[in-house]
Amino acid sequence: MTRRSLSAACAATAVIWGGATFAEISPADIVWEDEIAIPASLSGTPGDPVAGAVTVSSRSAGNCLSCHQNTAMPEHDFQGNIGPSLDGSGARWSEAELRGIVANAKRVFPESMMPVFYNDNPEDYIRPGEAYTARAYNPETFSTLLTAQQVEDVVAYLMTLTDW
Amino acid sequence: AMLSSTAFADPHPDAELIIEGELHIATRAEPPEHLGGVLPEIYSGWLFRTDETRELQMDDFDNPGMLFAERGEDRWELAEGTANQSCADCHGDVESMAGVRAVMPKVNENGELWSMQNYINNCRTERMGADAWGWNSEPMKDVTSLISLQSRGMPVAVKIDGEAAEFWEKGREMYYTRFGQLELSCANCHEDNWGRMIRADHLSQGMSNGFPTYRLKNASIVPLHQRFRGCIRDTRGESFAEGSQEFRELELYVSSRGLGLPVEGISVRQ
Ligand code: HEC
Ligand code: HEC
Ligand code: HEC
Numbered sequence: 001m002t003r004r005s006l007s008a009a010c011a012a013t014a015v016i017w018g019g020a021t022f023a024e025i026s027p028a029d030i031v032w033e034d035e036i037a038i039p040a041s042l043s044g045t046p047g048d049p050v051a052g053a054v055t056v057s058s059r060s061a062g063n064c065l066s067c068h069q070n071t072a073m074p075e076h077d078f079q080g081n082i083g084p085s086l087d088g089s090g091a092r093w094s095e096a097e098l099r100g101i102v103a104n105a106k107r108v109f110p111e112s113m114m115p116v117f118y119n120d121n122p123e124d125y126i127r128p129g130e131a132y133t134a135r136a137y138n139p140e141t142f143s144t145l146l147t148a149q150q151v152e153d154v155v156a157y158l159m160t161l162t163d164w
Numbered sequence: 165a166m167l168s169s170t171a172f173a174d175p176h177p178d179a180e181l182i183i184e185g186e187l188h189i190a191t192r193a194e195p196p197e198h199l200g201g202v203l204p205e206i207y208s209g210w211l212f213r214t215d216e217t218r219e220l221q222m223d224d225f226d227n228p229g230m231l232f233a234e235r236g237e238d239r240w241e242l243a244e245g246t247a248n249q250s251c252a253d254c255h256g257d258v259e260s261m262a263g264v265r266a267v268m269p270k271v272n273e274n275g276e277l278w279s280m281q282n283y284i285n286n287c288r289t290e291r292m293g294a295d296a297w298g299w300n301s302e303p304m305k306d307v308t309s310l311i312s313l314q315s316r317g318m319p320v321a322v323k324i325d326g327e328a329a330e331f332w333e334k335g336r337e338m339y340y341t342r343f344g345q346l347e348l349s350c351a352n353c354h355e356d357n358w359g360r361m362i363r364a365d366h367l368s369q370g371m372s373n374g375f376p377t378y379r380l381k382n383a384s385i386v387p388l389h390q391r392f393r394g395c396i397r398d399t400r401g402e403s404f405a406e407g408s409q410e411f412r413e414l415e416l417y418v419s420s421r422g423l424g425l426p427v428e429g430i431s432v433r434q
Contacts, residue, residue: 059363066363078364082357106347113356115346127402128345134397137345145345 024148027103027119036108037096042118042148047156055150056086056157062146064154067114072161083114088164098155102146117145174359175211175368176218181428183222189317193424198324202355208425209368212359213434217380221432229309229378229430232385236310239303245294251287251307258310265315265427267322269416277331277412280308281387299406305385309376309430316429320373322419335417338410344401350418353395370395371422372415374431381434388415 025031025042033039041047055061057076065073067082089098100107105114120143122128128137146154181189191208195201210218220226240258243250255261269279278286281304285296297304324332339350353362354370361367375388389406392414396403404410 063363078361080361080363082360082362113348113352115348125345125347125401126341127343127396129397129400129402131400132397134393134401134403136402 027121027144030103030118032100032107033096036100037094038099038103039096041152042099042103043152045149045152047149047152047154049153049156049160051150052153052155052157055146055154061150062117062154070161072163085164086158086161089161090159091162091164093158095155095159098158099151102151102154102158115145118148118151120144175207179211179218181208181210181218181222183316184224187317189426189428191425193319193422196420196423199421203358203369203421206371206422206425207358207369208428208431209371209374209433210428210431212366212368213432217432217434221428227378227430227432228383229376229385229432232306232309232376232378233313233430235302236306236308239307240310245288245292247291247293249292254287254291259314261311262314263318265312265429266318266320269412269419270323271327271331275327277328277409277416279389279407279412279415280311281407282412284308284311300387300390305376305387308387309385312376312427313429315427317426319424319426320419320422322416322423324416324420328416331413332416332420334410335413335415335420338414339417342399343396344399346399346401348399350395350414369421370418371425372418373422373425374428374433377431377433379433385430386433388418 056064065079067080069079070086103118240251288294342349358369379386389411393403
């Protein structure tokens with residue numbers, strides 16, 4: 001076991017819920033494989049592709065369509081074209097790789113314009129703000145852009161995009 | 165919806181900005197040398213807007229920004245302050261301000277980098293004995309619109325060497341800094357992705373020659389620093405204040421990317 005994964009195993013927060021135990025993995029404790037993939041679920045709960053589709057399209061959540069087109073969502077006008085189309089992502093990438101891309105795209109594509117959706121450390125940013133207020137961030141409330149479960153849901157949705 | 169990416173790409177290929185059928189304003193120019201080839205040609209933001217928005221700027225009667233300049237004419241004549249003087253008392257006809265907008269921001273005699281607003285407020289507080297106007301206040305919008313209009317059609321000609329060089333360098337560094345939780349720099353959007361769509365927005369090269377701008381969305385004049393604030397806000401970042409040293413430096417650098425593009429006086433944007 002590497003030092004990284006050992007500390008990850010120790011630090012994973014145990015959440016007791018309805019009798020079952022889920023281990024939610026915090027951003028600092030992610031265990032990477034081959035530098036670009038995250039094999040383990042971040043939330044411990046399987047992703048829901050229907051919820052994932054909402055996160056992908058919603059401006060206040062993933063807002064992925066601001067940069068990506070996705071022909072599976074023709075009902076959403078104004079899809080951006082900064083990044084490649086999401087069509088076929090589920091065929092091009094494994095689930096672990098998609099988790100890596102959604103959680104921390106800059107690790108997979110160095111210098112990418114794609115934001116890091118799963119990092120809650122304000123010190124990694126230059127002048128982080130409080131959401132879209134233009135004011136300084138609040139250390140009490142600063143959080144990841146997507147929750148662990150939202151990342152899982154988005155990955156589950158992307159896995160359904162196999163046509164391209 | 166048709167989602168062909170080429171359909172959205174690029175500025176309008178051949179639209180010409182001609183105001184009132186006679187004043188021809190170039191919207192394309194050779195890029196300044198200091199850009200080192202990162203842009204093949206420089207374009208006014210006007211070329212990236214819809215037909216409807218572009219047309220509003222081609223007729224002064226339709227351009228809602230002109231109402232601000234008209235009010236500015238009254239303010240130009242209004243005596244105020246302990247000196248009971250107006251801008252006109254010292255500067256005469258506002259046409260004497262032709263060319264001023266094209267060289268702003270510029271270094272003043274004390275070596276500070278000042279935007280037009282700073283020069284105006286200096287006249288108000290030091291020469292007229294009147295209150296300073298807020299950066300985004302109505303009177304400031306009115307008078308900066310009026311003064312900018314006097315330079316309409318004159319190429320942006322900010323000075324970036326000599327005393328201005330250190331400010332320009334800092335502005336340049338800011339332009340490439342990835343701000344906020346989304347870690348986006350000005351260059352990410354306006355240098356690497358102009359012509360593309362970011363959701364419903366068609367990205368321009370982020371040129372400043374059109375400012376002050378009448379923005380339909382705000383139904384008001386938007387000063388350049390307010391636009392900067394909006395763009396940093398959209399990175400989920402903490403903005404600098406309008407009028408701050410940082411924004412004046414950024415203003416100088418952004419203006420210098422548009423060296424050669426004519427001042428549009430009061431442009432119209434969506
Ligand atoms: C600000 C722009 C931006 C946003 C927002 C964004 N992405 Fe990306 N994304 C990119 C870019 C650019 C790339 C190409 C990778 C690179 O930088 O080389 C990319 C790559 C990807 C890829 C790999 C595509 C391939 O080549 O198969 C996937 C999958 C992806 N993004 C999913 C998402 C999802 C899901 C979201 C929202 C949760 C999202 N992106 C939000 C810009 C963005
Ligand atoms: C997330 C993308 C994004 C980032 C980052 C960004 N902008 Fe913008 N900017 C836009 C959009 C969208 C518009 C409106 C459409 C257009 O003109 O591009 C805009 C407009 C502008 C305009 C007005 C152009 C005109 O003709 O009216 C200027 C000037 C500008 N930006 C400068 C900047 C500067 C300076 C920075 C860095 C501090 C910056 N932008 C960062 C997206 C961005
Ligand atoms: C008592 C005289 C006086 C009054 C009143 C006055 N100014 Fe000035 N203004 C000057 C002088 C002197 C200068 C510096 C020399 C110059 O550039 O003309 C100046 C400079 C400026 C400049 C910078 C010009 C440049 O090229 O650097 C602007 C802009 C300006 N004034 C606008 C205004 C406005 C707007 C008002 C009214 C709200 C106003 N002034 C009122 C005397 C005055």
